[in-house]
Amino acid sequence: MDDRERPGEVRDRPVTTTDAPRSARPRAPRPPRPREAQPKRLTRRMRLRRDRTLLFMTVPAVVLLLVFNYAPLVGLVTAFQYYDPLTGIWNSEWAGLGQFQQLFQDAQFWGSLQNTLYLSFVQLILFFPVPIALALLLNTVISERIRNVIQSVVYVPHFFSWVLAITIFQQMLGGAGVLNQFLRSHDIGAWDIMTDPDTFALLVTSQAVWKEAGWGIIVFLAALSAINTDLYEAAAADGAGRWRRTWHITLPGLRGVIMLMLVLRLGNALTVGFEQFLIQRDAVGHETADVLDTFSFYYGIATGNYGYGAAAGLFKSVISLLLIWGANRLAHTFGEDGLYRR
Secondary structure, X not given: OOOOOOOOOOOOOOOOOOOOOHHHXXXXXXXXXXXXXXXXXXXXXXXXXXXXXXXXXXXXHHHHHHHHHHHHHHHHHHHHEEOOXXXXXXXXXXXXXXXXXXXXXXXXXHHHHHHHHHHHHHHHHHXXXXXXXXXXXXXXOOOHHHHHHHHHHHHHHHHOOHHHHHHHHHHHHOOOOHHHHXXXXXXXXXXXXXXXXXXXXXXXXXXXXXXXXXXXXXXXXXXXXXXXXXXXXHHHHOOOOHHHHHHHHHHHHHHHHHHHHHHHHHHOOOOOOOHHHHHHHHHXXXXXXXXXXXXXXXXXHOOOOHHHHHHHHHHHHHHHHHHHHHHHHHHHHOOOOOOOOO
């Protein structure tokens, strides 16, 4: 009898792997994946060897920092002595806190501290926003050539000395300056702004703005260049105008840098300028122009009472340190890094 299949007849056959559904086929075991190579942990010696070129590059800056910023800290001991340059630090008479007791009882010191805080507040309100506004205006200039020309013109006053800057203001606003000559020619009367104690705070602030605002926009221009331009294009496609793009894209992009510069500004709140006030002190009187720096000079160094001047300087440094610490904590409260991350 023929073993071939007859029509209509189904014979039982062993099921092979090729006849089974794909989902039911037994899968061949996959070879084990090779373990990902773990990064080799570098030892301190290996890191030093790797970064030795960069470390050698920082050596000159570190040496200058140690020599001019940290080595002079030894002289702070004179704030607790009746320091005599002839006998030196080691042989001068010890005063303890006597210099500070005398300092806190000095009416001139409290007047200088009041002037410092007032002038610093005025400059914080009127001067600090100016570099931000200039950076925003320059960022809107389309022509790169025009932008570079404006930047160069605004930068130039930073390289002038305070003597030259105040001389220019004297020629413009002084008793024989251009403004008073114009007023006299029209029979209006003269107004010598350079010797007016009532406008001294506005005068020194305007001088600082003219001289330093152009230099201050460098940081903000760098922060503006880091903002993704696709955000502006997407906002413009959604119908946002220039002011909305500035408010919702530009200013949030600058917030971290603004907080950092504000922290640094508050840390230097008691350092409003020495040379600028020293030059104009005689014109408006010491009651108006004396700040902590000029107080330390006139009532400490100029009179030979070096320990007294060092005590005033140490007081200023401690308060500045507390201000910068508090400003940094405030930056962390607003979610920004400040000087360092939490």
